[in-house]
Amino acid sequence: MISLNKITGNMNTHSEKTSDNKSQSVANEVSQMQNGAESLFQFEDNRPETLSQRKLHEMANHNSKVNQLRVLHEIAINRQNLKLDKQLQAKTCNHTIQQTESVQKRKKSTRITDNLQLGVESLPPFDKNTVKVHSKTDNLKQLIKNTIQNNNNRGAEIHYSEPTVVQLLSTGEAFLGKTDHTDVAFQNIGDLLNRYNLEADKPNPNADVLNQKFSILRQIDHAIYSWFGQVTINHSELARNHHSNEMHALLNETETEHIHLVDQTKDNLEVLPFETNDMEAEEIESLTELWRSVVQETGKIKLVGGDAYNMKIRSELVKIMDTKEGHMLLRYLNTETLNAPLADAMTNIYIGEITNQLPAVVLNDQDINTDLNNLLQSEAQPLGNDEALRRLGEGSALEENDAGNNNLQNLNTATDFRNALVSGKHGVILNNNKYMFGAGTGSFVRSVPGNEAIPYNDNLHEIVRPGFVTLGHELGHSAHMRGGGTTLNAFQQEFGTALSGKTVEETRLLWDNSEELINIKNWENPIRTGHQATERGGHKSKGAVLRTNRLNQLQTALQPIYIQDPIVAEMPDYINVTAQIVQRVQNNELDNDEIYDSIQESINNLTENINNASIQAYKRDWLQTRFDELVNTRQNTGWYTRKVTRNEWRAVRNDIQNNMDAITGIGNYDDYSILKNSLRNLREQHGLPRN
Numbered sequence: 069m070i071s072l073n074k075i076t077g078n079m080n081t082h083s084e085k086t087s088d089n090k091s092q093s094v095a096n097e098v099s100q101m102q103n104g105a106e107s108l109f110q111f112e113d114n115r116p117e118t119l120s121q122r123k124l125h126e127m128a129n130h131n132s133k134v135n136q137l138r139v140l141h142e143i144a145i146n147r148q149n150l151k152l153d154k155q156l157q158a159k160t161c162n163h164t165i166q167q168t169e170s171v172q173k174r175k176k177s178t179r180i181t182d183n184l185q186l187g188v189e190s191l192p193p194f195d196k197n198t199v200k201v202h203s204k205t206d207n208l209k210q211l212i213k214n215t216i217q218n219n220n221n222r223g224a225e226i227h228y229s230e231p232t233v234v235q236l237l238s239t240g241e242a243f244l245g246k247t248d249h250t251d252v253a254f255q256n257i258g259d260l261l262n263r264y265n266l267e268a269d270k271p272n273p274n275a276d277v278l279n280q281k282f283s284i285l286r287q288i289d290h291a292i293y294s295w296f297g298q299v300t301i302n303h304s305e306l307a308r309n310h311h312s313n314e315m316h317a318l319l320n321e322t323e324t325e326h327i328h329l330v331d332q333t334k335d336n337l338e339v340l341p342f343e344t345n346d347m348e349a350e351e352i353e354s355l356t357e358l359w360r361s362v363v364q365e366t367g368k369i370k371l372v373g374g375d376a377y378n379m380k381i382r383s384e385l386v387k388i389m390d391t392k393e394g395h396m397l398l399r400y401l402n403t404e405t406l407n408a409p410l411a412d413a414m415t416n417i418y419i420g421e422i423t424n425q426l427p428a429v430v431l432n433d434q435d436i437n438t439d440l441n442n443l444l445q446s447e448a449q450p451l452g453n454d455e456a457l458r459r460l461g462e463g464s465a466l467e468e469n470d471a472g473n474n475n476l477q478n479l480n481t482a483t484d485f486r487n488a489l490v491s492g493k494h495g496v497i498l499n500n501n502k503y504m505f506g507a508g509t510g511s512f513v514r515s516v517p518g519n520e521a522i523p524y525n526d527n528l529h530e531i532v533r534p535g536f537v538t539l540g541h542e543l544g545h546s547a548h549m550r551g552g553g554t555t556l557n558a559f560q561q562e563f564g565t566a567l568s569g570k571t572v573e574e575t576r577l578l579w580d581n582s583e584e585l586i587n588i589k590n591w592e593n594p595i596r597t598g599h600q601a602t603e604r605g606g607h608k609s610k611g612a613v614l615r616t617n618r619l620n621q622l623q624t625a626l627q628p629i630y631i632q633d634p635i636v637a638e639m640p641d642y643i644n645v646t647a648q649i650v651q652r653v654q655n656n657e658l659d660n661d662e663i664y665d666s667i668q669e670s671i672n673n674l675t676e677n678i679n680n681a682s683i684q685a686y687k688r689d690w691l692q693t694r695f696d697e698l699v700n701t702r703q704n705t706g707w708y709t710r711k712v713t714r715n716e717w718r719a720v721r722n723d724i725q726n727n728m729d730a731i732t733g734i735g736n737y738d739d740y741s742i743l744k745n746s747l748r749n750l751r752e753q754h755g756l757p758r759n
Contacts, residue, residue, distance in 0.1 A: 237261050237268075237288075237321050246314045253295050254311075257318070260288045275338035278329070282341045285326055286390065292319050293601040296532040300602050305530050323535070327383040334363045334382060341386045358399055359389065367402035368410070368510075372420035372427070381419050381515070384536035391598025394540060397591055400490045400547055407508055408550060414451050415510040417546050419539075423449075423512055430510075446516045446538050448545035450554075452509030466500050476502060482567045482589035489551040506552030513546055515539040526605040528614055537596055544591030548583065555582045577616055578606030615658040622649055622658075625671045633683045638690075641677060645670045691744065 240258030247254045264284040270277050292315055299309045306312050333339040340359070344352050361367040362385060371378040388394035401417045408415035413429045414436075420426070423440045430436065430451060437450050477488030479496040488496050488505075495504035517535035525531050548554040567585055568575040579585045584607035593603040606613060626646070630636050637643075649667060657663050 237264055237325060238318065239265060243314075243318065247311050253291065253298075257288060257291045257295075260284055260291065264288065275336065278333050278336070278339045281329060282326075282339075283343070285322055285329070286343060288322050289319070289326075289387075290600040292322070293532060293534070293599055297600065297602045300525055300529045300531050303529065306532065319534075323383070326386075327379050330383045330386055331379045342390050354399075355389065355395060358395070358402060359386075361402055362398065368404060368408065368415065369398065369402045369417045369419070372418050372425040374421065377421055380535070381539065384515070384539045387534075387536040387599065388540045388543070388595055391595050393591060393594035394598065396490060397540065397543055397547055401543060401550060405492070408510070413510070415508065415550065416451075417511055417513060417543070417550070418451075419513045419515070421514060426451075426512060440512060444516060445514070445519050446542055447514055448542040448549065449512045449514075450509045450549045451511055466497065466502055479503075479567075481569075482586050485553070485555075485567070485586050486590040489547065489553045508550050508552035511546040511549045513539070513542045515542055521609045523604045524606065524610045524613075525602050528605070528610060528617070530610070531602040531604065534599070534601065537592060537601065540595040541587065541592045544587040545583070547591070548587065555586060577613060578608055580607050611656070611659040615653070615656060618658045618664050619649070619653060622667060622671065625668070626674075629671075629674050629678050632678065632680065635683055635687060636678055639678065639683075639686055641674055645674055694744070 238261055240260075240262040243261055244254055244258045249255070249258075264281065267273070267277055267281050267284065273281075295315060296306060296312075299306050299312065303309060330341055333341065337360075340352070340356060342355055342359070344355070347355075358367075362369055363382070365371065371381055373381065385398065389398055404410045413427060414433055416430075418426055418430070422442045423431075424442075433451075435453055437453050440449050440451075473494075475494040477484055477491075477493045477496045479485055479488070479498040485496060493505070495502055497503075515535065515538050517533065517538045520533070520538060523531050523533050545554070567582060567589065568579065570578075575585070588604050588607060596603055629642065645667070648670065652658050652663055652667065658667075
């Protein structure tokens, strides 16, 4: 979604967490509302990675329960940046740690990785014979939650990062047990899961092992997206495949694993979380340089969300960079230009949860967009006002000196627009008109996967919607804002047909505006296909497109019935069906399968019942009824009470007789209309009400 028009409403407020404030409850963090799996408390841990790595492996590899507890104690003592209140340090909390399974069994079921972070104030004296170690991760987390909660209840307020424990992915056997062990696609995924877990079990993983883990995770994800693509081909909704839930669950597992793996390795210069096969050394170096800049925030992309949110965003940025177009997109956004120097905060790309997380220099800028909102939806919002953005609008005629202007790009496809933007062109040419880019502005990007409309392919079948695709979509809008090339108000007829490759009618059926069309075709779909996910077919809601499509289909089905004879429009059966369609359209109900099928069945019945014989019968019945009404009305209104000449009566009698003869041999609609009007005129001539 691109947010450009004025949006009114109450703005939510949020105070960004700072390093000096350790008393904020995580319940006030927006990131906690969006990441339900996070702990009630957040802990910050800045100890050297090598120290925790050595201590944790020591703990995992020793059988002595007492030694394990001492290691936990030592890790807590050596935390460099853990600043505890003096009162908290002077007190102790009493724990009871239960043991339910042996360390050996624990080692098989739960892996404590290098980035395990523990917030422990101090451990009380213990008895070797009474202290037991529980190996379940949930209980370990609960222990630390209880410890900190007890401390808070005593007046000490702490703000840490929760222990981060990366779980092993499901085993191939467990996965196949939930799905179908005879299916080749599932067998491949099962093999990949086992390969990943073998790598994950290796102690002290070096860069090669970590790179291999990224590679296998990527293969698992691609296999999952490919599987969902097959479901899309065969079903209008993904949930109609009975294995869909298991595949979504596995995708959640791999996404969580990827988040922690990226966070664990983001500062390791030897680990590249991207696919580098078939890349030249120069390209690998460029990609590495970009990743380092994004992580260290030395470029124009800034992460301003909470810790958990930023971890998720970094993981999604990796997946975006793992595609050619995604790499191009992030490099364009992160690199300074003459119009967007590094020192200019208003041309930065800020990714966060709420606008209060923007730096003060932006919030206090005199040109700030006053319509920035905090709606819980994915969107890219321009930092600058309309003057700074200057959206593309009406084109202007080409001038004589524009013919050889290298700063203008001829626009034939959506790709031409993207190339013009990222290469620094001043505008585009289409149908002898030029459309000039504006100065551009930075943006605030919020990504809330799952809150957007259900995406679909060209056949209106639901497609998978990964979080990194949502982020890539919004960053695509940011690129257009950065280059002054948003096209929200430029949906000219030529834009639609030239860039969509479809007719004007088809284009307007699927797309809200040319901005969404260009963005999805240029950025979102290439990112999708780079991960073997199905391309998106439009931006309007599936329900709206489906209702319009179905209305067109119903009208097409009615057409052969109607064109048989215009009298069909007067026949009760036809009127009933069309009235039903009108009502369903007004109620926006044509996307309901049962309602649509019911109307189709009614039309099928019309096709069988309305034919030449039934049409002629209807005409005769109608005229006969009106003739009988005429005779009865003449008699009942006292027509004989006034003097009627013999000639007048003979004329009426002849008219009636002529009409009656014509009724029995009724022909086409014109004959019917003549008789119909003749009867009406006859009634009118003799003072009878006209029906």
